[in-house]
Amino acid sequence: MSVPLFRTAEKRTFTFPGWLRYILIGAIFLIAWQLYVSLSGVSQLLIASPLATLQALIADFANGQLPSAILVSLQNLAIGMGIGIVTGLILASLSTFSRFGRDLLTVLTAVFSPLPGIAILPLTMLWFGLSSSAIIFVVVFGSVWPISANTDTGFRTIGTTTRMVALNLGLTRLQTVRDIFLPAALPHILSGLRLAWAFGWRTVVGAEIVFGVAGSNGGLGWYINNARYFLNPPAIFAGLVVISLLGVLLDTLFQFIEQQTIVKWGMKQAQ
Amino acid sequence: MSVPLFRTAEKRTFTFPGWLRYILIGAIFLIAWQLYVSLSGVSQLLIASPLATLQALIADFANGQLPSAILVSLQNLAIGMGIGIVTGLILASLSTFSRFGRDLLTVLTAVFSPLPGIAILPLTMLWFGLSSSAIIFVVVFGSVWPISANTDTGFRTIGTTTRMVALNLGLTRLQTVRDIFLPAALPHILSGLRLAWAFGWRTVVGAEIVFGVAGSNGGLGWYINNARYFLNPPAIFAGLVVISLLGVLLDTLFQFIEQQTIVKWGMKQAQ
Amino acid sequence: GSSSNAPTSFTIVYQPGLGAATFIILKNQKTLEKQFPDTKIQWDIVNSGSAVREAVISNQGQLGTLGVPPFLVGWDRGMDWRVLLATSRSDSWLIAINPRFKTLKDFGPNDKIGVVAPDAQQAIVLRKAAQQQLGNAHALDRNLVAIGSADGEQALLSGQIAAQLSGSPFQQREIAAGGHVVLHTKDVFGPVGAGLTVLSQSFYNQYPSFSKTVYQDLVNESTYVANHHTEAAQALAADKASGGGGSVAQFKSLLDDTSLVFEKTPSGLVAYATFMKSIGLISKVPGSANDLELPTVSGTGN
Amino acid sequence: MGQPDKEPIVQLSHVSLAYQHGHAQSATILEDVTLSIQRGEKFMIIGPSGCGKTTLIKAIGGFLKARQGEVTVNGVPVKKPGPDRAFVFQDFEQLFAWRTVLDNIVYALQVTKHLPRRQAIDKASFYLELVDVAAAADKYPHMLSGGMKQRAALARALALEPDILLMDEPFGALDAITRNQLQLELNTIWRRTGVTIVLVTHSIQEAVFLGHHVLVLSSSPARVLEIVDTSQAEDLDSPAFTAHSLHLQSLLVRQDKDLIREQVVPLSIVQ
């Protein structure tokens, strides 16, 4: 077979399929974890074993506590990230086409991106009330900067020739952004989205933990915090595992998107 | 003058220098803030005016509280990010050169990057004790993923020809990474560093807020949190302003680095 | 009930824990909803006194529960809130695992003591105790660590901190894990210092009858809880938001413990304020407890 | 082949060009260029490598602003690029990586001519057929050979049916047969549509064979050496053809005197 030799092709004689390799690594990880808990003599009040975690997972899935917590968090996340993505893309586009937009993005990113969402939660509450809007706002705040920063970098690293072709076709600004800049910057944008999602999650969970706005419908952060409050490490770990699993799921989705776009277009090496 | 017309060249007849435009935008921002506080009738217990903030800034700079808080936070951040950067670059490099490295990075990123540092603080505490090491660890944890993810994307979007030239020169892996991949992926890496710094900050401040090691050596997060507990909004805002100003400072540094590298090399359009 | 003199919406902001039992039962029985069908009653749970304070300042909540010191800080900074009634009176214990710690004198400069927050009742008590036993209110400032109760419990058990001053149910679990009591808060200020239920003066003035009805409901539920530990434990165990997964038996034994009593009369207001002013945390002291109370409890507290 | 109309469509008067990098400016690339191109003529540009051919044709395309002097098209000063001046760039990255070859052309037709998709596909297919890339119509650009990319870009420019075709060494990567074939196709299209053609080439014979006028640039800083009227030299065997070729060659050789160190090979043969 004629394979591009860009990466250690000699060794590629036989490989497991991707999912199997991931599961293998995961299994090794789980075993190490179980062994650490069983053998190190660490207090079971501090760290739960995989088995205990599994039990907690099953129990809290059965009684509906986890599903509803997941739903609440996901909903906050989805709304927040949706707004964050649109805002980030718009900011980056403005930044590309007008000097004022660029200055604004520079100042906004510099001033706001280092501010921790937690630190602005009290203000947020003032504006949005003791509701999930406050959490959604900090998620927007947490995801808009990675998206706009990555998109802006992506836009500004588009090759000169590509830019010139767009100009030659006499595209409107909207067309240029939608049809040229977005696809050309897609590797950057996807990597921004990946981060935005991860940090959006952090913000949702972190905000729920620190600030504990709950009402009857607390999310995953609330679930974890409660478990901590009542010293229930298996539930803490169950919450963390759920967060991770959702992460893995989303990662698969991202890989699929990459495969269908930038890898197919030759803009990025395959995984 | 012959100027590339890639951006609205017609309008570029006269422009203020960059710093002046930023200061202008900043000034407008400050005025809007002062007007909001003065005119909206919002409780001064929740939001401080720019003037009150300035007073608090001056007072707490004079009595040494802020300088020492800044120092503590910056120190935690610098150590944490240093470790995070090196780890991130190593992970991305391993991921490029070995299938196992790639699988490992994929699994690690998917599993760990969505976990909020705050949620793992209790574990961290268990491993590192109630010292700044615990905070440093969560900073590492917070900065390693944006760096490794961006670097990995950068590595994998390097052009085929560039890769082939490196192969043709028969470079060792170390040489390939150091001399080819790192500079070629620099736009991505810098955008990852920018984010890592922003999120590193968030983590430091967030961790200090949640986890506040008090006494004489509290950082900025502790400072803000203390101000919040004792209902002192000007000090809260003074803390936020300091964080932002440090952000602006670092942003200037990043722009300078970009100017001296990827802009000079034609890999990125100038600001 | 009369709804003519009621607000259109009313938000109650409370904190999780055993003291929340009163509110959970009030919520479950929908007493207020029945009395005021035209008022939108909302329940929000937040996890610190300062969050309650922020909710009330921004008028996102009207009725809040919090400890004496955060209440006093708010009052000192000009909030117009007053005490509607007390919720509970608790005794918190300073617990250490290492037998070396018998009194405050045994704590060296590196022995950390965990408290929930720098403005929490526990932090104030510890300073007062330092004043009494060591002659300097700030003698232990360097030892203080702000750490959530749950994290603090873990830190104590794993030896990261030398002692922890929190409350139920953490202190009972810490004792069960081999800890011993170094200090009772009731030994420092006396058996005072309570969880407070507060309301703004202006709200009370605008809706006096509504406020009085809420007060009466809370008094009723508080009495009910005090006399029906089993039912209260069931409510706590069932309410995942504020109870959080404990079993009925666990809650029952915590309620049976005498370190927390459902006490309606505010206490310790003046004592705490006097001390907090003396160490510079607030700038004024009320002439009497009466200055801090709404007519519902006027003249009963101290 | 007939004479072009005697009406200037492109005019440059005393044009100087240079590149701008931030605030620095390169040395002058082209100095004091004055020329006019008649509507419907085929205007060739030749000159030593690196002299400024690309720079000049980019200025006509509107991608560079003149430092001095003025470029007009149809009597109007050139302000920006547009699809009335379809451009074929010198390098291989001018197709959009995220569209198939066919879709690259279809897209260009849709945005510039607002053709319905069906019609755009027909037209695109026609031109792909013409340049013999129809077999790769559904491939993504990164799967094409260098010559195929150039031909596809040519097809896109032709499909736009512009007033002026600006081509920067469009046949540079083609073998003799394909190149010859495309020269003939270009002539056919020109005869049918009367399009004005400006073409940069490094082949003297191509210039004489295709062009009505050949602009010879000196080496840098480039000036106009001569504009040779070759409209009568269409017959390859005519003495005029040979005379023109030798004349152009001598003009170029004079420029490169110092380069010629060894035997001088008849250029008309070895190239």
Add this chain to the structure above:
Amino acid sequence: MGQPDKEPIVQLSHVSLAYQHGHAQSATILEDVTLSIQRGEKFMIIGPSGCGKTTLIKAIGGFLKARQGEVTVNGVPVKKPGPDRAFVFQDFEQLFAWRTVLDNIVYALQVTKHLPRRQAIDKASFYLELVDVAAAADKYPHMLSGGMKQRAALARALALEPDILLMDEPFGALDAITRNQLQLELNTIWRRTGVTIVLVTHSIQEAVFLGHHVLVLSSSPARVLEIVDTSQAEDLDSPAFTAHSLHLQSLLVRQDKDLIREQVVPLSIVQ
């Protein structure tokens, strides 16, 4: 010019090549190619655009693995690329954007030959002088014209003083004079060093003039049409030269029969 040594340095036996994309595989590009290249000879590859010339030379360079058959260099199967087979790529992006032109060559010399910097600079300057890009030695690649980039890449390959020079249309973007000049330089270097040269070109005359053997590929899927011995045809005016040119031309034309629709222009002239 003398005869090359009668010792094969490159051998292909029954080699088939195809491209791999993830798990999919392209149609066969080259089929059953068998050939051998003698040490010290100049071996030319011609064929219609898109037939597989680049693919073939990349396989010799070690960038592609044969699907069937074997490629050996010095009797050893080719496993990966190396600086003993210096490669000049077809496209313009083969210089490292982050190094000046001079530094590109200096770097290559330092990593492959471990020359001290001083000496590397001398050698690099010498070769830049040779290809006449010395004036741009301190520029970054993005400031170079297409032809200058190609010449700089050529200088880098020459500077490596390899066993085998693999060149993919190295003179494609050059004007006649520069091209001729470099052909002569190449001959000089070849005579001095006895390097084996494999060169892809689209010019029949270049092939006959430079080459000892000319491999003619058919259009896709490409096969070996004929390997013509042109070692005796070095004199441009000799009948052998003309005969070989006409023969190669007829081989190519046969391939492209269907392409030729109009008049057939003598290829030796118009190209």
